[in-house]
Amino acid sequence: MATITDVSLLANVSKATVSRVMSGSRGVKPESREAVLRAAEELNYRPNAAAQTLANQRSDYIGVILSSSDAGQVSTYLPLLAKSLKAKGKHMLVQFAETADEQVRMVEELNQRHCDAIISLGGTIQSLANDNVIAIDSLASAEHAIGYDYKFAAESACRFLSSKGHASIAIVVDDESYASTQVLEGYKTSLQNSAMPVNRQLIVTANGNNEQAIMSLLNSYHPFTALVVMRDSQAAVAMNLFRDFNLATPQEVSIVSLEDSQLASQLNPPLTCISYPSQQIVDMAMEKLDAILEDKPMSHKPLITGRLVTRESVINRR
Numbered sequence: 308m309a310t311i312t313d314v315s316l317l318a319n320v321s322k323a324t325v326s327r328v329m330s331g332s333r334g335v336k337p338e339s340r341e342a343v344l345r346a347a348e349e350l351n352y353r354p355n356a357a358a359q360t361l362a363n364q365r366s367d368y369i370g371v372i373l374s375s376s377d378a379g380q381v382s383t384y385l386p387l388l389a390k391s392l393k394a395k396g397k398h399m400l401v402q403f404a405e406t407a408d409e410q411v412r413m414v415e416e417l418n419q420r421h422c423d424a425i426i427s428l429g430g431t432i433q434s435l436a437n438d439n440v441i442a443i444d445s446l447a448s449a450e451h452a453i454g455y456d457y458k459f460a461a462e463s464a465c466r467f468l469s470s471k472g473h474a475s476i477a478i479v480v481d482d483e484s485y486a487s488t489q490v491l492e493g494y495k496t497s498l499q500n501s502a503m504p505v506n507r508q509l510i511v512t513a514n515g516n517n518e519q520a521i522m523s524l525l526n527s528y529h530p531f532t533a534l535v536v537m538r539d540s541q542a543a544v545a546m547n548l549f550r551d552f553n554l555a556t557p558q559e560v561s562i563v564s565l566e567d568s569q570l571a572s573q574l575n576p577p578l579t580c581i582s583y584p585s586q587q588i589v590d591m592a593m594e595k596l597d598a599i600l601e602d603k604p605m606s607h608k609p610l611i612t613g614r615l616v617t618r619e620s621v622i623n624r625r
Contacts, residue, residue, distance in 0.1 A: 309350035317346035321418040321439045327602055329354045336438045368398050369596070370417030370425035372410060375403040379539045379568025380428055384443075387589040388426065395593070397423070414440060424599045426592055441595045443588060444486070453591050456610035457486050457565065460581040461493030463615055464535045464563040469501045472624035473533040473561060477509035479520050479545075481537050487512070490537060490565065517544040525552060532624060533561040539570040542578050542620070557622040567616055576619035583613045
């Protein structure tokens, strides 16, 4: 006899979603509802009252998926999430994932541990069938995602550097993700608006190896006076390598990051950044969490715009 677990696995949704569909509750995406009904019919699943009651019980655990390689993200968001969830009487189950496959596996594992919802920070999941997942700074669908306006951030960083007299600006992006694509679009738009050529030799992709990305810039023999990076950790690697090559920051190469984690102010020199309102982002995640727990549709929020925080890593070359 088929169980609710069988249906959830076949439909690729949580057991709570199966229960909501079978009980006629609202707040389920149409595609998730169709997947559940199709799986239930295929498995000839007929829920009994006791099973539905068990599935609807709350565990008060919220899964949180982080990237172990992004220390800035962990140090910024984990304390804020812990505080906000504690205020709601919820407990965290934290997992770490680096790839899209690992994230999918962690979502499945946390659902099997009966988490009421899951908050995923970063990552490259393009879409999530599970409607109990809240994605922050990822590629998940707009309904689930809380996204940063990376295009605006990159434009702002380059416009600031241009205003300081920098006419040759290099950039390091994470990978081939949507966020990186938006960063490059903002970078190119800003350069074109400033009548500066886009030199492809000054555009590098880290793909998990920040040191190699910075070295490829240094080995290109194309001079640049400024560098834009997506992560503070990339800025830290760049500063260290520049020192090895007797390039002073900011006297010879200025740096702007699009992150602004706790690391930014600890670097030498302190890092100029595009900063995002971390507490506001967590508050938005809590709103989406409430919608999940109350079986209500999640409202779509606009992209979050950052603001420039000037420190000491940019010099005026005019």
